[in-house]
Amino acid sequence: xxxxxxxxxxxxxxxxxxxxxxxxxxxxxxxxxxxxxxxxxxxxxxxxxxxxxxxxxxxxxxxxxxxxxxxxxxxxxxxxxxxxxxxxxxxxxxxxxxxxxxxxxxxxxxxxxxxxxxxxxxxxxxxxxxxxxxxxxxxxxxxxxxxxxxxxxxxxxxxxxxxxxxxxxxxxxxxxxxxxxxxxxxxxxxxxxxxxxxxxxxxxxxxxxxxxxxxxxxxxxxxxxxxxxxxxxxxxxxxxxxxxxxxxxxxxxxxxxxxxxxxxxxxxxxxxxxxxxxxxxxxxxxxxxxxxxxxxxxxxxxxxxxxxxxxxxxxxxxxxxxxxxxxxxxxxxxxxxxxxxxxxxxxxxxxxxxxxxxxxxxxxxxxxxxxxxxxxxxxxxxxxxxxxxxxxxxxxxxxxxxxxxxxxxxxxxxxxxxxxxxxxxxxxxxxxxxxxxxxxxxxxxxxxxxxxxxxxxxxxxxxxxxxxxxxxxxxxxxxxxxxxxxxxxxxxxxxxxxxxxxxxxxxxxxxxxxxxxxxxxxxxxxxxxxxxxxxxxxxxxxxxxxxxxxxxxxxxxxxxxxxxxxxxxxxxxxxxxxxxxxxxxxxxxxxxxxxxxxxxxxxxxxxxxxxxxxxxxxxxxxxxxxxxxxxxxxxxxxxxxxxxxxxxxxxxxxxxxxxxxxxxxxxxxxxxxxxxxxxxxxxxxxxxxxxxxxxxxxxxxxxxxxxxxx
Amino acid sequence: xxxxxxxxxxxxxxxxxxxxxxxxxxxxxxxxxxxxxxxxxxxxxxxxxxxxxxxxxxxxxxxxxxxxxxxxx
Numbered sequence: 120x121x122x123x124x125x126x127x128x129x130x131x132x133x134x135x136x137x138x139x140x141x142x143x144x145x146x147x148x149x150x151x152x153x154x155x156x157x158x159x160x161x162x163x164x165x166x167x168x169x170x171x172x173x174x175x176x177x178x179x180x181x182x183x184x185x186x187x188x189x190x191x192x193x194x195x196x197x198x199x200x201x202x203x204x205x206x207x208x209x210x211x212x213x214x215x216x217x218x219x220x221x222x223x224x225x226x227x228x229x230x231x232x233x234x235x236x237x238x239x240x241x242x243x244x245x246x247x248x249x250x251x252x253x254x255x256x257x258x259x260x261x262x263x264x265x266x267x268x269x270x271x272x273x274x275x276x277x278x279x280x281x282x283x284x285x286x287x288x289x290x291x292x293x294x295x296x297x298x299x300x301x302x303x304x305x306x307x308x309x310x311x312x313x314x315x316x317x318x319x320x321x322x323x324x325x326x327x328x329x330x331x332x333x334x335x336x337x338x339x340x341x342x343x344x345x346x347x348x349x350x351x352x353x354x355x356x357x358x359x360x361x362x363x364x365x366x367x368x369x370x371x372x373x374x375x376x377x378x379x380x381x382x383x384x385x386x387x388x389x390x391x392x393x394x395x396x397x398x399x400x401x402x403x404x405x406x407x408x409x410x411x412x413x414x415x416x417x418x419x420x421x422x423x424x425x426x427x428x429x430x431x432x433x434x435x436x437x438x439x440x441x442x443x444x445x446x447x448x449x450x451x452x453x454x455x456x457x458x459x460x461x462x463x464x465x466x467x468x469x470x471x472x473x474x475x476x477x478x479x480x481x482x483x484x485x486x487x488x489x490x491x492x493x494x495x496x497x498x499x500x501x502x503x504x505x506x507x508x509x510x511x512x513x514x515x516x517x518x519x520x521x522x523x524x525x526x527x528x529x530x531x532x533x534x535x536x537x538x539x540x541x542x543x544x545x546x547x548x549x550x551x552x553x554x555x556x557x558x559x560x561x562x563x564x565x566x567x568x569x570x571x572x573x574x575x576x577x578x579x580x581x582x583x584x585x586x587x588x589x590x591x592x593x594x595x596x597x598x599x600x601x602x603x604x605x606x607x608x609x610x611x612x613x614x615x616x617x618x619x620x621x622x623x624x625x626x627x628x629x630x631x632x633x634x635x636x637x638x639x640x641x642x643x644x645x646x647x648x649x650x651x652x653x654x655x656x657x658x659x660x661x662x663x664x665x666x667x668x669x670x671x672x673x674x675x676x677x678x679x680x681x682x683x684x685x686x687x688x689x690x691x692x693x694x695x696x697x698x699x700x701x702x703x704x705x706x707x708x709x710x711x712x713x714x715x716x717x718x719x720x721x722x723x724x725x726x727x728x729x730x731x732x733x734x735x736x737x738x739x740x741x742x743x744x745x746x747x748x749x750x751x752x753x754x755x756x757x758x759x760x761x762x763x764x765x766x767x768x769x770x771x772x773x774x775x776x777x778x779x780x781x782x783x784x785x786x787x788x789x790x791x792x793x794x795x796x797x798x799x800x801x802x803x804x805x806x807x808x809x810x811x812x813x814x815x816x817x818x819x820x821x822x823x824x825x826x827x828x829x
Numbered sequence: 830x831x832x833x834x835x836x837x838x839x840x841x842x843x844x845x846x847x848x849x850x851x852x853x854x855x856x857x858x859x860x861x862x863x864x865x866x867x868x869x870x871x872x873x874x875x876x877x878x879x880x881x882x883x884x885x886x887x888x889x890x891x892x893x894x895x896x897x898x899x900x901x902x
Contacts, residue, residue: 185859190852224861224887364850371858396888406875498890502876511879511890613879614856614895617888 131292132177134210136197136232138225139183140616142244143216145275145627147180150285167196167208172285176292179208187231187333188367190612194535195340201235202333203343211296212238214288219243219272220254220619223382230305230374234329236298239268240287247274248619260385266301276624300327305377306370308332315361322351332370336363396620400495409499417518420483428553431475439468454659462655467648473523473791476553477639478632480522484515484530485631489623494615501613507595508602510534511613513543517594520550521587524792525639528799536611542601544799545809548792549594551587551784554732558783559586561736564755565776586784593785597812645794654727658701669698701726715782715818716775716825718763728788735783774828778821786817843868844902853898861887862899870896 135150137143151170168180184194187201200208213232217225222243233239243249243256262270269287273280308316312332319331338344338352356363402408443464450456487493493515501511512534519527527547534540551559563579570578660666673694677687696702704726705719712722724738739758761770787793793806800806845866848854862868862884869883878893 185856188855188859190856190859221861221887223885227859227861364852364855367855368848368850368858371855372863375858375863400881400888404872404874404881406872410875494890498879498881499875501890501892502874502878505878610852612853612856612895613890613892614860615890616860617881617890 130175130177131211131296132179132208133172133212133214133288133292134179134181134200134208135214135216136181136201136228137183137216138185138218138221138228140221140618141183141216141218141225142275143183144180145624146214146216146242146244146273146281147178148627148630149275149278149281150288151178167200169208172288176288179210181208184228186227186371188336188371189340195337198333198337198340199342201232201237202330202337202341205343210237212240212288212292214240214242214284216242216244218245219249219256220245222256222386223379226378226382227371227374230378231329231333233265233268234300234304234306234327235333236300236327236330238291238296238299240284240291241265241268241270242284243270243272244275246272246279247277248621255386257385261381264381264385267299276621276627298327300329304329305374307373309366309369311359311361312366314359315355318355319352323348332366335361336367394619396491399620400617403492404495404499409495413496413499423479423483427479428475432472435472435474436468439464439471457659458652458655461659462652463648471640473525473639474636476522477526478636480519480526481632481635482628484519484526485628486623487515489621489628491618491620494617497613497615498617505611507598508539508542509598510536510539510543510611511615513539513598516543516547517550517591520547520552520594523552523554524548524550524789525795526635528792528795529635529638531799538602538605538607539611541800541805542598542605544796545601545805545812546594546598548787548789548809548813549590549597549785551590552732552789554789555586555783557733557736558728559583559780561739561755561758562771562776562780562783565759565771566773566780586780589781589784593816597816654701654730656700657704658696658699661695661699662703665698666695669694696723714825715821716778716829718770721779725782725788728783730788730790732783732788772829774825777828778825781824782817782821784817785813785820787813838870838872840868840870843870846900846902849898849900851898853895857895857898860889861885862889868899868901 135143135147147168147170150172167182170178170180172178181200182194182196184197186194187198189195189198200206201210203209215229215232217229229239229241241261243258249256258270258272262268269291271280271284271287273284275281306329308328315335316328316331319325319335320328323331323334325331325334334341334344335352335356338349341349344352355361403412443460446456446464447460450460484493487496496514497511500514504511504513513531516527516531516534519530524547527550528544531540531543531547534543563582567578567582572578572581661669670691673691674687676694677690682690701723702719705722708722708726709717709719712718712725717725720739724735727734727738758771759769762768763770787810793810796806796809797803845862845864845868847864848857848862866885870880871883872881874880874890880891880893880896882889882891882896
């Protein structure tokens with residue numbers, strides 16, 4: 120979109136191309152700053168991001184790849200863009216980003232893009248690391264050998280060289296640019312390849328030989344070839360016994376043979392010595408010490424996420440509480456003030472209250488990603504994850520799910536296998552997130568008294584841990600089940616780089632956190648707000664005159680009982696809720712939840728919890744006529760006094776409380792997560808399947824629990 | 830003599846003779862795992878089946894089936 124408009128206005132497109140570990144995304148951040156369009160999440164860039172370098176120059180961050188001979192889904196994006204001049208992201212200038220300390224490994228893609236004839240700048244990134252490793256490169260000699268390509272050393276971490284790069288981009292895009300393959304190509308065509316190229320030229324009029332060859336190899340995955348054209352090309356390949364895989368391997372080999380001598384000539388030495396990263400890895404990836412270190416750091420991280428986030432979350436809640444009460448006191452009691460105070464403000468607060476946890480979690484995840492530790496965790500746990508049909512990278516998402524499923528699902532973008540990524544998305548919400556904590560806290564007391572077991576363990580604490588363990592167990596079992604039943608798309612790879620450990624650049628980390636929070640507010644926020652407005656309508660209005668009747672009755676009741684103002688208001692609220700549409704829905708759904716041990720009041724709480732789980736405590740507070748949800752002890756006391764009218768036992772006895780707890784562990788009760796799943800999978804199919812599967816399982820387990828224990 | 834990857838670790842200074850003709854090899858080569866490359870297989874992952882490998886000084890984590898595409902000298 121942006122680039123389409125851009126082209127009409129004679130705006131030039133600059134594409135960043137490079138290997139996944141070249142520091143391309145940091146460079147993109149440095150070049151465009153805050154002028155970015157799509158989210159920027161930890162892990163390999165999967166979505167195409169666009170930004171602006173100047174008003175005249177659009178910048179596109181194309182997904183990282185090792186070669187134009189793509190093997191995985193997201194690698195085809197790059198091949199597609201570079202082979203289709205009609206593509207919205209087709210560049211006028213390619214800025215090729217290479218990690219200078221890994222230049223030999225990152226030069227393959229460079230030579231391929233060069234042979235397509237793009238005007239190019241070669242950016243040698245991570246010069247600061249190269250300096251530290253005493254790695255020397257004769258840049259002028261390299262420039263001479265590459266002829267028409269400018270070579271610019273930068274460090275996207277420290278920002279050195281970025282200004283010069285910007286100047287050169289501006290200068291080059293100001294000139295008339297045209298496609299021109301180098302005089303000495305990095306490849307050589309075999310007889311059969313020459314035949315293929317000639318045929319492609321004749322059929323499609325392609326002038327660039329390497330372009331033709333790539334279209335021949337990858338026609339099945341290229342969007343600019345129609346079905347008929349694809350079949351036409353496939354037919355030719357079969358008729359002429361064109362061995363595409365062999366030809367791709369030969370192409371790769373020949374390129375290495377051609378450029379390795381050039382690089383050898385211009386560089387001082389191969390840094391093949393044991394450095395700090397190797398020494399660190401001897402401990403951090405050790406058979407026993409490695410996983411132990413990981414587990415301990417996870418415990419510390421989780422403590423941090425919970426304890427740091429508590430304060431800003433309380434500020435946000437109290438600020439909105441204050442806003443509500445101030446507005447409530449000053450505005451006239453009309454429908455619109457109620458909509459504002461009881462619908463919109465709690466709705467917005469419900470969005471913003473997640474920000475501290477999301478920000479802290481993303482901060483820690485991007486620290487892990489930027490420092491290079493994430494790849495080590497993936498290395499250590501890939502095998503375990505594989506057994507459950509997941510990928511090593513799924514581990515990161517499952518861990519993040521302990522704070523909030525939303526950033527966790529966003530982080531699955533780094534999993535390249537579509538099936539493994541989808542399963543990870545589907546099972547991550549089983550991991551107990553922070554929103555379940557208030558629910559657990561209220562209910563666990565009805566399951567077990569606060570006694571001490573084995574001298575040191577708090578029994579309630581153990582039940583808490585059990586609930587978390589159950590979530591993890593179910594997530595893994597469901598993945599196993601899904602991986603056996605779902606069709607596999609493409610093969611599964613690990614093949615991950617273990618990059619040099621480095622001190623994270625705080626600007627990049629900050630940008631990642633900023634982008635994730637912004638994306639959360641814009642995307643998930645819309646839906647949370649919408650649902651809370653619906654809930655407000657349902658609980659503020661009732662059929663016919665029932666609401667008014669309930670209000671009159673409650674006021675009379677309060678007068679005969681001689682209640683004070685606050686208690687009267689609470690009683691009125693509770694009676695009105697029963698008379699409202701929400702109350703009617705609760706009563707209507709009672710038969711369905713009766714076998715689980717719940718009544719209509721719990722029904723309303725369940726229903727409202729489908730917007731977000733933590734709504735449970737607030738709804739309970741309203742239903743049981745409590746003014747404030749903050750004091751859990753009073754909710755507990757009030758709930759404890761509640762008697763089941765059918766059985767005559769306490770409403771919240773062991774069977775009901777346990778059944779309700781297990782329901783909350785397993786059920787999909789988070790509209791914002793479903794919205795994110797829709798956004799990430801691109802269809803409503805998967806959130807619907809996920810919702811049905813999780814809630815069905817929750818219902819079944821709660822049913823069995825209640826029936827067995829009662 | 831050609832051999833598959835060895836059982837005892839660490840193995841240092843291995844040379845790659847060739848790669849099997851397989852889509853996995855294309856990706857391995859794109860990551861710089863090439864005939865003639867010097868390979869150190871340093872350690873196995875804590876839960877097995879994945880290896881910490883250095884190829885010409887560059888660190889990679891490779892699964893066993895990925896490593897089996899490589900034929901050493």
